Amino acid sequence: MKEVKVTIKNKLGIHARPATMIAQTANKFECDVYVSKDDIEVNGKSVLGLMMLVAPQGSEITIKCEGADEDEAIKAIVKIVEDGFGEE
Amino acid sequence: MRSSQELKLKGIPISPGIIIAPVKIIKKKKIECKERILKPSEIEEEVSKFTQGVERLKSVLNELKTETSEENLKRLLDVQISIINDPEMQNDVILLIKNKRRNVESAINSVFSNRKELLMKHESSYIRERAREIERLGMDLVAIINNSYYKEDFKFDGIIATESLSIEEALRIVRSNAKGVVTEKGGRTEHSAIILRNFKIPTVFGIEKITKLVEDDDIVILDGGKGVIIINPLESTQDRYFLIKRGYERYESGLASEKDLPAVTLDGKEIGIFANIDIPKEVEELMESGKYGIGLFRTEMIFNEYAQNEEEQYRIYRDIAQKIYPNSVTIRAFDVGGDKFYNDYSEDNPFLGLRGIRVLLDEQQIFEKQIRAVMRANVYSNIRFMIPMVSTYEEVVEAKKIFIRSKKFLEKEHGEINQPRFGIMIEVPSAVFTLEHIAELVDFVSIGTNDLTQYTLAVDRKSIRVSKLFNHLHPAVLKLTKITTDVCREKNIVVASCGEMASDPYGVILLIGLGVDEISCPPSRIPEVKSLIRRINLQEAEQISLEATEKESPREVKKLVGEYLRKIMPELLEFYE
Structure with a gap:
C-alpha cells in the first residue's frame, strides 16, 4: 500500500472539476484509491464521493493506493493535486 | 388559461437584451420514477x-x-x-x-x-x-x-419557452438559432444561466406557468435586463419595444466602446474606479474585465477558516496584491459580530452591539494577526488597510496604536516593512461629526453607504416591515456625506465610497457631486458607472447635489437627480431594473 499527504494549492479547493480530474485519473488504474481529509475517507474513483470532502486551499489530504499498479497511480494523482488542478 | 389581453409578467433577469418574436413551447414529458417491486x-x-x-x-x-x-x-x-x-x-x-x-x-x-x-x-x-x-x-x-429522453429541437427563429434548462439544453440553445429563452424555474447562479449569459442570449427565468400561458407562435416581448415578459403585446407596446431594443443595442456598443477610457467628468475630474470583491476567485474575473483596483476586499469570507492563521492570510493578501498590481487593493479588517467569539453570545440588537472595530479591539490577538499579515503582504506598496464600524475617535487612536506597534515588531523580525495606507469606514454618524479629529490619524476614508443609511435613518433594511424606509437618497445621508467630503478636502485625504449607492446611477451622480474621489462597485456594474461618470459635468452635479441636501425627502431627491440623469444618459433609465 502506498500513502502520500498532499496540500491543496488551488484557490477553490476540491470542487466539481478537481474531483472529476482525480476520479478520471484514478479510474485509469486497477488499484483501489482512497482519498481522506480529517475523519472522512472516500473512494478516489467516485467523483460524487470526492465532492463530499471539505478540502479548501491550504488543507492537506491523504491519498492511499492499494493494488498492482499502486506506484504509478499514486504518482499520477499526486501530480494533479500538486499542479493545483491546472487552476490558480 | 389563455387570454388575448396584453399580459406583463415579472421574473428573474438572467441575460440582458430585448427580443420581440414568436414563441415556441418545449414541453418535457414528465419523467415517471414510480416505485415498483420487481419479480x-x-x-x-x-x-x-x-x-x-x-x-x-x-x-x-x-x-x-x-x-x-x-x-x-x-x-x-x-x-x-x-x-x-x-x-x-x-x-x-x-x-x-x-x-x-x-x-x-x-x-x-x-x-x-x-x-x-x-x-x-x-x-x-x-x-x-x-x-x-x-x-x-x-x-x-x-x-x-424509458425512452422519454429526446434531444429537444431548439432550432427555432424566436423565443424558446420551457420549464427549466439543463446544461446540455442550454448548450443546444446556444448552438441553435433561438433568439431568447424564458423558463418557469431556475436561478441566476445555475450553469445554464451562466452559459446563456456568456453567449449573450437574452433570457428570463422564473415566469410561472409560462408554458401554459402562451401557445406556439404567439408574439412575446422578452426584456432580459428587467426580467420582463409581455404576452400578446399591443401594437403600441411592440412599437415602443422596437425603439427600446434599438436603443439598447446602441447603448451596449456605447458602453463597450468606452470600457477602456478613463472615468473623467466632462469638466476634467478623474474619478478612481474600483471593484468590490467577496471571494479571492473574483480577482481573476476582474483581471479579465479590464484593469481595475479593488476598493473593498471583504475578509469576513476567510474569517472562519483563517482568522487565527497569519501565514495563510499573508498568502491570500499577497497573492491578491500581486495580481492586482500596479492597481491597489483596500483590505477591510474583519467586520464580524461578537457572536463569532463568545459562545452563547447574543444581543438584542446586534447592529448596535459588539461588531466591527469593537470586536477587533476586544480580540486584539486576532486583529494583530490580520494586521501583521496585511503588512507583510504589502510587498508592492499597493495595499490599503481599512477599519470597519468606527464610531469614536478613541477607537481609531487605539487601532492605529496597534497598527504602528505591529509594524515595529515586524520590522524586528522581517526587516523593513512597507506600511499600508491606513483608513476607516464612514458608517456611523458620530464618526462623521468627529471626523475633523479622526482625519488626523488616517490616510483615507471610505463611505459605506449601506450602513451609514441604516444608522442615520434607524432602519434595518432586512426587516421586511420597515425596509421601505431604507433609502440612501435620503437628504440626511447626503448631508452626512457632504460633511465627510468637506472635512476630507480640507485635510487633503482621499474619500472613497462603496455600498449600493455607488452603483445606483442616482447615487453616483450625488456622490460625485458631493466630492467623492473614488467609487467602488461590483465588477459587473463598472462599465455603466464609468460611462455615466463620463457624461457628468462636475459643476452641474455639485449644484444638484447641494440642492438635494436641502430637499425634504428621498422622493424629491430622486426627482431632482432623475431630471439630470434623463438629460445626460436617458438610455440608462430604459434598460435595467
Missing part, C-alpha cells in the same frame, strides 16, 4: 437496462463535447460524464435493484436524490450549487432508459 425474474433485465442507459447517456454527452469548442464548456461536460461513470453511484443503483428488487427508475431516483441531499449540506456554496444539477442528471438517465 425475481426481472432483475437481470433491469440491471442491464441500467448499464445500457449509462452507456447511452455517456455517448450523448460525449457527442455534445466533441461538438463544443469552448474549453470551459467541455470541462462542464466532463464533470457530468464522470458523475455518470461514478462506480459508487452505479454500485448503489445496482444493489437497490438486486437486493431490494426496486425498478431501475426508482432506484436511480433514490440514489441521485440522496446524493443531492448530502451535497446540499456541503460547506462550499460552489458544491451546493452543483447539487441540483446532479439530480437533473439522474432524471436524464431515467429518461434515456
Whole structure:
C-alpha cells in the first residue's frame, strides 16, 4: 500500500472539476484509491464521493493506493493535486 | 388559461437584451420514477437496462463535447460524464435493484436524490450549487432508459419557452438559432444561466406557468435586463419595444466602446474606479474585465477558516496584491459580530452591539494577526488597510496604536516593512461629526453607504416591515456625506465610497457631486458607472447635489437627480431594473 499527504494549492479547493480530474485519473488504474481529509475517507474513483470532502486551499489530504499498479497511480494523482488542478 | 389581453409578467433577469418574436413551447414529458417491486425474474433485465442507459447517456454527452469548442464548456461536460461513470453511484443503483428488487427508475431516483441531499449540506456554496444539477442528471438517465429522453429541437427563429434548462439544453440553445429563452424555474447562479449569459442570449427565468400561458407562435416581448415578459403585446407596446431594443443595442456598443477610457467628468475630474470583491476567485474575473483596483476586499469570507492563521492570510493578501498590481487593493479588517467569539453570545440588537472595530479591539490577538499579515503582504506598496464600524475617535487612536506597534515588531523580525495606507469606514454618524479629529490619524476614508443609511435613518433594511424606509437618497445621508467630503478636502485625504449607492446611477451622480474621489462597485456594474461618470459635468452635479441636501425627502431627491440623469444618459433609465 502506498500513502502520500498532499496540500491543496488551488484557490477553490476540491470542487466539481478537481474531483472529476482525480476520479478520471484514478479510474485509469486497477488499484483501489482512497482519498481522506480529517475523519472522512472516500473512494478516489467516485467523483460524487470526492465532492463530499471539505478540502479548501491550504488543507492537506491523504491519498492511499492499494493494488498492482499502486506506484504509478499514486504518482499520477499526486501530480494533479500538486499542479493545483491546472487552476490558480 | 389563455387570454388575448396584453399580459406583463415579472421574473428573474438572467441575460440582458430585448427580443420581440414568436414563441415556441418545449414541453418535457414528465419523467415517471414510480416505485415498483420487481419479480425475481426481472432483475437481470433491469440491471442491464441500467448499464445500457449509462452507456447511452455517456455517448450523448460525449457527442455534445466533441461538438463544443469552448474549453470551459467541455470541462462542464466532463464533470457530468464522470458523475455518470461514478462506480459508487452505479454500485448503489445496482444493489437497490438486486437486493431490494426496486425498478431501475426508482432506484436511480433514490440514489441521485440522496446524493443531492448530502451535497446540499456541503460547506462550499460552489458544491451546493452543483447539487441540483446532479439530480437533473439522474432524471436524464431515467429518461434515456424509458425512452422519454429526446434531444429537444431548439432550432427555432424566436423565443424558446420551457420549464427549466439543463446544461446540455442550454448548450443546444446556444448552438441553435433561438433568439431568447424564458423558463418557469431556475436561478441566476445555475450553469445554464451562466452559459446563456456568456453567449449573450437574452433570457428570463422564473415566469410561472409560462408554458401554459402562451401557445406556439404567439408574439412575446422578452426584456432580459428587467426580467420582463409581455404576452400578446399591443401594437403600441411592440412599437415602443422596437425603439427600446434599438436603443439598447446602441447603448451596449456605447458602453463597450468606452470600457477602456478613463472615468473623467466632462469638466476634467478623474474619478478612481474600483471593484468590490467577496471571494479571492473574483480577482481573476476582474483581471479579465479590464484593469481595475479593488476598493473593498471583504475578509469576513476567510474569517472562519483563517482568522487565527497569519501565514495563510499573508498568502491570500499577497497573492491578491500581486495580481492586482500596479492597481491597489483596500483590505477591510474583519467586520464580524461578537457572536463569532463568545459562545452563547447574543444581543438584542446586534447592529448596535459588539461588531466591527469593537470586536477587533476586544480580540486584539486576532486583529494583530490580520494586521501583521496585511503588512507583510504589502510587498508592492499597493495595499490599503481599512477599519470597519468606527464610531469614536478613541477607537481609531487605539487601532492605529496597534497598527504602528505591529509594524515595529515586524520590522524586528522581517526587516523593513512597507506600511499600508491606513483608513476607516464612514458608517456611523458620530464618526462623521468627529471626523475633523479622526482625519488626523488616517490616510483615507471610505463611505459605506449601506450602513451609514441604516444608522442615520434607524432602519434595518432586512426587516421586511420597515425596509421601505431604507433609502440612501435620503437628504440626511447626503448631508452626512457632504460633511465627510468637506472635512476630507480640507485635510487633503482621499474619500472613497462603496455600498449600493455607488452603483445606483442616482447615487453616483450625488456622490460625485458631493466630492467623492473614488467609487467602488461590483465588477459587473463598472462599465455603466464609468460611462455615466463620463457624461457628468462636475459643476452641474455639485449644484444638484447641494440642492438635494436641502430637499425634504428621498422622493424629491430622486426627482431632482432623475431630471439630470434623463438629460445626460436617458438610455440608462430604459434598460435595467
